[in-house]
Amino acid sequence: MVGKILGTGSYVPAQIWYNDKLAEMVETDDAWIRERTGIKARHIASGEETTAYLAAGAARAALENAGLGAEEIELIIVATVSPGTLVPCTACEVQRMIGASQAVCFDLNAACTGFLFALNTAQAYLSQGIYRRALVVGAECLSHLTDWNDRGTCILFGDGAGAAVLEAQSGGSYAQVAHSLGEKGGVLTCLSANRQGGQEDVFLHMDGGEVFKFAVSKVPEVIRELLDREGISENEIDLFVLHQANARIVGAVAKRFGGDSGKFPINISEYGNTSSASIPILLDELNRAGKLKRGMKLVLAGFGGGLSYGASVIVW
Numbered sequence: 001m002v003g004k005i006l007g008t009g010s011y012v013p014a015q016i017w018y019n020d021k022l023a024e025m026v027e028t029d030d031a032w033i034r035e036r037t038g039i040k041a042r043h044i045a046s047g048e049e050t051t052a053y054l055a056a057g058a059a060r061a062a063l064e065n066a067g068l069g070a071e072e073i074e075l076i077i078v079a080t081v082s083p084g085t086l087v088p089c090t091a092c093e094v095q096r097m098i099g100a101s102q103a104v105c106f107d108l109n110a111a112c113t114g115f116l117f118a119l120n121t122a123q124a125y126l127s128q129g130i131y132r133r134a135l136v137v138g139a140e141c142l143s144h145l146t147d148w149n150d151r152g153t154c155i156l157f158g159d160g161a162g163a164a165v166l167e168a169q170s171g172g173s174y175a176q177v178a179h180s181l182g183e184k185g186g187v188l189t190c191l192s193a194n195r196q197g198g199q200e201d202v203f204l205h206m207d208g209g210e211v212f213k214f215a216v217s218k219v220p221e222v223i224r225e226l227l228d229r230e231g232i233s234e235n236e237i238d239l240f241v242l243h244q245a246n247a248r249i250v251g252a253v254a255k256r257f258g259g260d261s262g263k264f265p266i267n268i269s270e271y272g273n274t275s276s277a278s279i280p281i282l283l284d285e286l287n288r289a290g291k292l293k294r295g296m297k298l299v300l301a302g303f304g305g306g307l308s309y310g311a312s313v314i315v316w
């Protein structure tokens with residue numbers, strides 16, 4: 001049994017901040033941000049738009065796309081590093097908001113690899129026949145963790161959520177490879193809102209250059225490891241759906257796999273880096289644009305804080 005994706009959804013806040021707005025806040029400019037990251041704009045949550053609110057919006061859209069009701073969902077996993085509340089967890093909040101009364105709910109934090117690890121977790125439950133239908137969500141309000149005085153990070157991040165509804169079906173296939181490098185965790189950090197050690201700093205901090213180097217070396221490596229292990233040639237892959245952290249990272253990975261940029265979709269220009277939400281938002285865009293046909297082979301690949309990284313291959 002394998003969890004087949006029946007539907008996808010996404011939800012982003014209405015408020016959009018273009019690069020020029022950031023140029024009013026820190027010493028930067030639109031041309032630098034576009035050239036170094038590919039980002040033109042990002043969505044920023046306001047007022048009632050909590051992480052759970054965004055996640056519930058994406059979940060409702062995914063359920064509608066799947067043609068299922070919320071009460072048919074037995075498992076909800078929300079991947080997030082920016083929950084509005086630690087307790088209750090965001091997944092329980094989503095359950096309450098969408099009325100998924102039958103679901104078991106928990107959150108998972110693997111930073112920008114979160115959606116992928118949540119998908120792996122859901123697949124494990126579904127393949128064992130423990131649950132039949134799962135909702136996997138990546139949702140972030142990174143604007144709440146952003147130091148708007150730090151031009152090294154504030155130009156990158158955005159808010160949003162993406163979701164997928166899975167159903168256990170016989171046949172099909174799902175394969176994944178995942179790794180973590182805890183000893184390198186210091187290059188991308190955010191202290192918890194509990195203010196560990198009495199520290200007041202709750203912002204995201206990043207050694208951008210080190211994270212960049214990690215991404216361009218490890219992402220091709222893990223995709224290669226996955227394809228080799230599964231005996232799949234890279235030419236058989238129709239699309240590589242990568243975490244959207246920087247358009248240059250996607251471009252560098254594409255070069256390592258033959259340079260066909262058409263196989264490496266990018267939407268970072270409109271959203272910035274939305275961490276665990278970026279892969280499901282991109283997947284939903286591709287799905288709704290009719291670019292995903294049944295039987296297509298897709299590689300999903302994530303990387304980020306932890307440090308963690310991984311890749312999965314799914315048949316659409």
Ligand code: UT7
Binds near residue numbers: 211303
């Ligand atoms: O989601 C997973 C985690 N995140 C990532 O994967 C992000 C990975 N890293 C990156 O995307 C890039 O490292 C950044 C976009 C963060 C930075 O780009 P970069 O090309 O690595 O820039 P840099 O830090 O090497 O800085 C180049 C220059 C420096 O000036 P000098 O020393 O050459 O005079 C910086 O001071 O650009 C300067 N700079 C800026 N200039 C204008 C750094 N940030 C900015 C800025 N605007 N926002």
